[in-house]
Amino acid sequence: MREIIEPxxxxxxxxxxxxxxEERERILREAHYNPFLIRAEDILIDLxxxxxxxxxxxxxxxxMMVGDESYAGSRSFFRFExxxxxxxxxxxxxxxxxxxxxERLLFxxxxxxxxxxxxxxxxxxxxxxxxxxxxCADDLVIEEAKDLDSPVPFKGNMDPGxxxxxxxxxxxxxxxxxxxxxxxxxxxxxxxxxxxxxEVSEIAHEHGIPFILDACRFAENAYFIKLREPGYADKTxxxxxxxxxxxxxxxxxxxxxxxxxxxGGFLALNxxxxxxxxxxxxxxxxxxxxxxxxxxxxxxxxxxxxxxxxDERYLEYRLAxxxxxxxxxxEGGVKVVQPPGGHAVYIDAKxxxxxxxxxxxxxxxxxxxxYLAGGVRGVEIGSVMFATxxxxxxxxxxxxxxxxxLALPRRVYTxxxxxxxxxxxxxxxxxxxxxxxxxITYEAEMLRHFTAHFEPAR
Ligand code: F0G
Numbered sequence: 319m320r321e322i323i324e325p326x327x328x329x330x331x332x333x334x335x336x337x338x339x340e341e342r343e344r345i346l347r348e349a350h351y352n353p354f355l356i357r358a359e360d361i362l363i364d365l366x367x368x369x370x371x372x373x374x375x376x377x378x379x380x381x382m383m384v385g386d387e388s389y390a391g392s393r394s395f396f397r398f399e400x401x402x403x404x405x406x407x408x409x410x411x412x413x414x415x416x417x418x419x420x421e422r423l424l425f426x427x428x429x430x431x432x433x434x435x436x437x438x439x440x441x442x443x444x445x446x447x448x449x450x451x452x453x454c455a456d457d458l459v460i461e462e463a464k465d466l467d468s469p470v471p472f473k474g475n476m477d478p479g480x481x482x483x484x485x486x487x488x489x490x491x492x493x494x495x496x497x498x499x500x501x502x503x504x505x506x507x508x509x510x511x512x513x514x515x516x517e518v519s520e521i522a523h524e525h526g527i528p529f530i531l532d533a534c535r536f537a538e539n540a541y542f543i544k545l546r547e548p549g550y551a552d553k554t555x556x557x558x559x560x561x562x563x564x565x566x567x568x569x570x571x572x573x574x575x576x577x578x579x580x581x582g583g584f585l586a587l588n589x590x591x592x593x594x595x596x597x598x599x600x601x602x603x604x605x606x607x608x609x610x611x612x613x614x615x616x617x618x619x620x621x622x623x624x625x626x627x628x629d630e631r632y633l634e635y636r637l638a639x640x641x642x643x644x645x646x647x648x649e650g651g652v653k654v655v656q657p658p659g660g661h662a663v664y665i666d667a668k669x670x671x672x673x674x675x676x677x678x679x680x681x682x683x684x685x686x687x688x689y690l691a692g693g694v695r696g697v698e699i700g701s702v703m704f705a706t707x708x709x710x711x712x713x714x715x716x717x718x719x720x721x722x723x724l725a726l727p728r729r730v731y732t733x734x735x736x737x738x739x740x741x742x743x744x745x746x747x748x749x750x751x752x753x754x755x756x757x758i759t760y761e762a763e764m765l766r767h768f769t770a771h772f773e774p775a776r
Contacts, residue, residue, distance in 0.1 A: 335362065364727070381615075390608055407560060411586050412596055412597060414610045415604060417574070418572075420583050420584060423604075425453065432492055435495055439463075439499060442765060444499070458477050466653070467656050472514060473505065474502030497531070500539035507535075507662050536571070540556075567588050579616065643724070644663045646740035663723075667684045674754065682756055
């Protein structure tokens with residue numbers, strides 16, 4: 319097979335800034351060892367997130383000029399609505415400024431004390447919005463997902479047996495929705511199979527519970543299905559995506575991912591009464607129902623992004639990028655979550671820095687070291703983000719995994735950038751024995767990873 323190449327050429331470029339090791343040491347100290355607090359211009363290769371960081375196409379930029387900025391009834395909204403309906407088949411399309419706004423609308427309507435909402439793995443803002451409403455957020459991903467090395471093709475699947483048991487124990491009236499996140503970001507960017515989507519939907523529906531897809535990376539998930547699930551090889555990504563959505567009653571989506579948007583999202587629902595209440599809340603805090611906190615030009619660019627992301631050549635290239643990066647570092651002895659996900663490579667920091675105890679944050683240390691060594695920014699997905707604290711004793715229990723996610727912005731970096739990142743990782747790996755842990759000196763009450771301060775523990 320020939321080399322899979324970037325299926326685009328570059329028309330506009332943006333310089334990236336090189337810094338010296340001494341500068342980076344100062345910058346990291348001033349950012350309290352939390353790369354979220356580093357200015358973006360002090361980063362060379364930014365793999366913090368694939369969210370809102372895509373390069374838009376010439377067609378998307380062109381469309382921004384014809385965006386209709388009318389407060390009510392904007393033409394750009396109807397384009398957006400039509401495109402989202404074409405892919406999802408869902409009835410009510412409510413635009414929002416990003417995914418978590420859709421989550422807030424939904425969970426402030428269906429959440430609340432005494433309610434329980436399962437997912438394969440809730441993403442951090444999804445979990446936080448559910449818990450903020452007073453409800454419980456639970457993760458029911460399959461057992462195999464816990465083994466980072468297991469090559470299971472659909473490691474994002476939910477365990478149907480556990481779901482049935484969960485609904486029986488909590489009683490259906492206390493489970494206002496069953497969710498699935500495609501792909502499973504908090505679980506390593508792993509896909510969910512069509513069979514699992516269908517089965518989870520059937521279980522929810524048997525109990526009269528709505529089934530909601532968190533569809534941020536629906537196109538990447540569709541392409542994994544095409545590659546890995548029998549019966550889908552000859553279907554287009556769009557046909558597969560349509561089938562995925564056909565099983566759900568609603569969807570939240572951050573269009574900052576698989577729609578090449580710098581901002582945007584939607585809440586889509588079939589139920590009229592719920593949609594009506596969501597629209598009322600939307601007007602209260604986001605904006606009128608035909609813009610939801612977005613500009614008309616954003617809606618216009620997103621409508622085009624939804625088509626571009628389903629292009630097969632693009633998806634083939636997209637999945638090749640993370641696979642390529644994962645293979646490069648694996649060859650050098652670094653352990654990453656297998657098989658590689660669609661949007662990111664997740665390094666196992668527990669095995670990278672076994673000498674650092676989980677509550678001295680090995681993955682946060684690794685994030686810092688990648689920045690120091692090469693100006694590369696990743697994100698900790700470990701005990702800084704997900705440790706739990708006993709409310710009585712104040713004792714912390716570490717997260718199950720200590721991972722560093724290196725997320726690939728869409729259409730932004732080339733293969734030589736990826737080669738450089740792999741070199742930096744392997745350089746840090748060479749000197750792994752020298753690393754020591756960190757301790758927290760400041761943390762916020764919720765979602766502490768965004769703003770926490772650290773210092774070297776010894
Ligand atoms: N759901 C999933 C699966 C996500 O990955 C995200 C965001 C959201 C919901 C929330 O969307 O950011 O538009 O409000 N994930 C980003 C990330 C931030 O870096 O993985 P948002």
